[in-house]
Amino acid sequence: MAGHSSAAAAHAGNNPFLRAVAAISTLAGWVSAAMIVTAVAITCQMIFVRFVLNGSTIWQTEAVIYLVISATLIGLPYVQRLRGHVNVDLIPLALPKPARMALAILTLSASIVIVTIMLWYGFEYWHFAWARNWHSDTIWGVRLWIPYLSLPVGFALFLLQLIADLVAVILKIDQPFGLEDT
DSSP states (O other): OOOOOSOOOOOOTTOHHHHHHHHHHHHHHHHHHHHHHHHHHHHHHHHIIIIISOOOOSSHHHHHHHHHHHHHHHTHHHHHHTTOSOOOOHHHHHSOHHHHHHHHHHHHHHHHHHHHHHHHHHHHHHHHHHHTTOBOSSSSOOBTHHHHTHHHHHHHHHHHHHHHHHHHHHTTSSOGGGOOOO
16 A cells, blocks of 8 residues: 655755756656657557557567666656655654764665666666677667667666755755655
């Protein structure tokens, strides 16, 4: 059963860096949504071709898979900005404000380290596909560097939003975990 979190969307205040990152994350969210809508449209076209026209499809399934995965990765910063990721706030709610601040800095710092590692390996994987001219083993034969580009781009944007969240907490522009004082 889902409940509504008491956390609010990340605040940017008048800080130009935080406002720029918020704008970039919002744009990423719109791009991600467009990818999902495109994947749905392609799926509908594929169903029409296969079951109404009784024809075969070549590129549709692969395109939908790449679009949905890319939308997930590109949408990461937007979801982080809205604090839409899974959040267990039982411990932060129980902590006094200074301990909550320390925990927020610790968790954001750990997240930044992990996402930086993911960015590194995502970039490396994308670069292998680009440098070695990898193609999919399907009839369509898409150049794999194109869909794999969502790995470094998505993780870079997510990292940028995490850094902005950390800056906002340290500068006291935003509350730790987005929780107002209780």
